[in-house]
Every structure is written in C-alpha cells, then in structure tokens.
Amino acid sequence: MTARRQEGNGLRLAAVAIALLGCGLAGARLDLAARAATSERIVADRYTGLAIGGFDPVAFFTDGRAVQGDPAFEVSQGGAVWRFSNPDNRAFFIANPDVYSPRFGGYDPVDIARGVTFAGTARLWLIVGHRLYLFGHEDTRAAFAADPARYLHDATRRWAVLKETLAQ
The missing domain is CATH 1.20.5 (Single alpha-helices involved in coiled-coils or other helix-helix interfaces)
Structure with a gap:
C-alpha cells in the first residue's frame, strides 16, 4: 500500500x-x-427540587412581589422543596399549603386551558380570587388578566385530567 x-x-x-x-x-x-x-405535578427544578425557583410563595400575598426564599427557612411538601423569606411565611405555608402554593402546580393556566403543561415562572405572576397563578410568557399573563374566568373554567376542567398524567 x-x-x-x-x-x-x-x-x-x-x-x-x-x-x-x-x-x-x-x-x-x-x-x-x-x-x-419529564413533568411533575408541582413545577420544581429537577436538580435542586426547588419549587417556583426558590421564591417564597407566601410573599406574593404578603409583600405583593416575588421575594427569593432563604435556605434556612424551607420545607418539603408535595414532592418539592419550598423556600421562604422568614419563619412566619414558612409557618403560614405549612398551615395552608393549598392556599399559598401556585394553582395548577405552577403551570401556566392559559396553557392548561389549552390542554398542555408549560411551566410558569415566579417572575410572571398574578393573584386572582385569592390564588397565585404563574405564567410562562408575558402574553399568556396578559390574556389571563383580561379574562380570568374564561381561562379558569377551561383550565380547571382540563387540570383534572392533565394532573393524572403527571408524576407525583
């Protein structure tokens, strides 16, 4: 050769x-x-297990803004780790997790209404009817804010079926 x-x-x-x-x-x-x-019933970081990016879910109600939680004040609930900015918020959450955790597990309610799961972010949020909703996009938050009843009707109906397809 x-x-x-x-x-x-x-x-x-x-x-x-x-x-x-x-x-x-x-x-x-x-x-x-x-x-x-892979989808979970509660949106959580797959590496850390943190729900809603480590933001304090109670602070949306008490402070009216997204507040980063402190690792010193955390609790595990629903397969996710929740962080809080102070011990009082942690106690409020433990007493009423259904009240303070984001509805639809933190998935965007507009997408849930369409029959798909898309993770919301703590940076795009609204409180409607004493419940916290997280959104994946500015435009879905704006659409929801314009007519929450429309989206909540469809999302509530579809969530009952969608959550059964998600891991616990």
Whole structure:
C-alpha cells in the first residue's frame, strides 16, 4: 500500500471516529431533553427540587412581589422543596399549603386551558380570587388578566385530567 493510500485510510478513520462521537453527543442531548420533559405535578427544578425557583410563595400575598426564599427557612411538601423569606411565611405555608402554593402546580393556566403543561415562572405572576397563578410568557399573563374566568373554567376542567398524567 502506498503512503498516500495509508494517509487516506487514516483520514477516513478519523472521520468515522468524529461521526461516531457526534452521534454519541446527539444521543446524550436527546436523553437530556427527554429527562427535562419529564413533568411533575408541582413545577420544581429537577436538580435542586426547588419549587417556583426558590421564591417564597407566601410573599406574593404578603409583600405583593416575588421575594427569593432563604435556605434556612424551607420545607418539603408535595414532592418539592419550598423556600421562604422568614419563619412566619414558612409557618403560614405549612398551615395552608393549598392556599399559598401556585394553582395548577405552577403551570401556566392559559396553557392548561389549552390542554398542555408549560411551566410558569415566579417572575410572571398574578393573584386572582385569592390564588397565585404563574405564567410562562408575558402574553399568556396578559390574556389571563383580561379574562380570568374564561381561562379558569377551561383550565380547571382540563387540570383534572392533565394532573393524572403527571408524576407525583
């Protein structure tokens, strides 16, 4: 075999190795996407277990704004870790988790009304009828604010079925 042909074979082997490596990385990326798509009944960070990004759910009601919780004041409830900005808020939550936790597990109610789950964020929120709602997009929050009764009717009906498809 000539030196030129040997070089060509080496290049082909390198190309095959790079292609196999690329396939392995693509498979890893697909696996990561599949794990990220796993849905829970309460929106929580899959690495830390923190609900609503570690924000204090009671502070939305008491302070009227999103307040980052303190790791010194946390509680595990419903398969998620909830953080609070002070011990009183922690106590309020423990006494009434259904009142202070976001409705629909923290999923965007407009998307729930459409029959899909999309995680809300603590940065986009509203309190309507003494309940906290989180939204995934500014436009869904605006639509909900314009006609909450419409979305709540459909979301409540669909949530009963959707939550059964989510992991506990």
